Amino acid sequence: MAASALTLVAGGLFVLPGVPAVADTVGVVLDYTCEGGVGDGTKLRVTVTAPTTMTVGAPIDVKWDIKYRDQTAFTSPGYLAEGSALSAKGFLNIAGPWTGNDAAEGSIDQAALRIGERLRLPELVTGEVGASAPGEITISPRRLVVDFTPSASDRIVNDDDPALDYRNGTGWGDYNNRELAWNNHGRDVHGTTTANDSVTLTFAGTGVEFITEKDLNAGNLHFWLDDANGVPANADPSKNDDGTTVNTVNAGGYTLWSMRNLPYKADHKLTITNLQQDKWAIIDAFKVITRDLNNPPPIFRSTCTPDVQRASFKITVGGGASESPSPTPSATPTDEETPPDDDDNGDDNGNNGDNGNNGNNNTGNNTTTTGTQTTFTTTTPRPTTTVTATATAQVRVTPLGAAQTGEAPERGPMGAMLIGGGGVMLAGAVLGGVAVRRRALHAGARSDAGLG
DSSP states (O other): OOOOEEEEETTEEEEEOOOOEEEEEEEEEEEEEEESGGGTTOEEEEEEEEESOOOBTOEEOOEEEEEEETTOOOBOSSOBOTTOEEEEEEEEEEESSEEEOSEEEEEEEOOSBOTTOBOOOOOEEOOOEEESSSEEEEEEEEEEEEEEEOOOEEEEEETTOTTEEEESSSOOEEEOSOOGGGOOGGGOEEEEOSTTOEEEEEEEESEEEEEEEEOTTBOOEEEEETTOTTOOOEEOTTBOTTSOBOSOSOEEEEEEEEEOSOOOEEEEEEEEEEOSTTSBEEEOEEEEEEOOOSSOOGGGOEEEEESSOSEEEEEEEOSOTTSOOOOOOOOBOOSSOOOOOOOTTOOTTOTTSOOSOOSOOBSOOSOEEOSSEEEEEEEEEOOOOSEEEEEEESSOOEEOSOOOOOOOOOOSHHHHHHHHHHHHHHHHHHHHHHHHHHHHHHHHHHHHHHHO
16 A cells, blocks of 8 residues: 655645555565585475566566475485585576576585584675666566585595505504604504505595505515506505515604596595515505696585475566556466476576466465475565566465555545645644644733743
């Protein structure tokens, strides 16, 4: 309902026609379920909104606000230094006279992470989406793709880390409290003198180094990484580069073997086997390396889909501020079930897809909600514009609040009489108040004179 305004002009009060309230934001709330990557089984609550003050040629942002629900979350796949990133891209079907992006993107950096730690969520923004001509624009949120990019880092994996699996024999021993001068990581090592004893490290990254002791009592070791392509088969910590025997014992912190520039994987496997009986194989530590990655690893991608398909909201755009407001369209979804969203052509751009507006829409309220989806508008008083908005979805809905029509009051003869009459009454009341105040002041003056 429009409000009226009082204006004082040259000492008189006049009633002016009010300006209608216009919706600031229109949008939809949807529940999403994710599969794969660092968020398999994660459930999200996503609010997609757009401002309704759209004019032809002016860009706007369609925003996605993402929150966790049901205690689920995207989690860290490992121990990672500060700087990992969780990024997301949300796809839209936009139908009508529009131009610009049909996907919203965002990314947020993470603090240092432990395995399984909850990840922070980004907010997504489309960038420029705008109306190319007067008419109705329908916006339908679709799938959401979430990627995780681990930070570049070097991490020491000590000999007793759970990522190491000692097997193939009973010769392995855990040796602690070693001499400081031996320079072992954590002053401990694992060791064996039994042939064919092995240890396997599973790691995420793009490189790895093996750290052991230089020792004339050590023996030849065999290395096997993943499919072993390009991996040196053997290395011997008892030998110098020229093949001569070293003249030292227990010289820890020595990098015997390394491999870098691997493709990023979360489950690289390096197996080291002792080849010689009665010769020491010493496991001091490993350095796991992750270089800067230009793109998120595909293994960490999660794809999220809305639990309610074909939800949409609408914005009606006029041609310019000089025009009178357009009638506010409103719609109520039918009770019929809609088929699952097949995303039509399936491309990441969401182009040429179903615009989410193919149902049998009837007139009704423009503010609606369901158990897993809510459509809404928020309002504040503003001057008349050429923009109106509604929110619709093809599921059973209930109103959240009064509709915002954005229309000025009717200006027929009766409306003019009511406004004019109201102005006269208000002006008369104010002027009457001035007269009463003047009589009171005179009476006060006479009373004061009598007391003197």
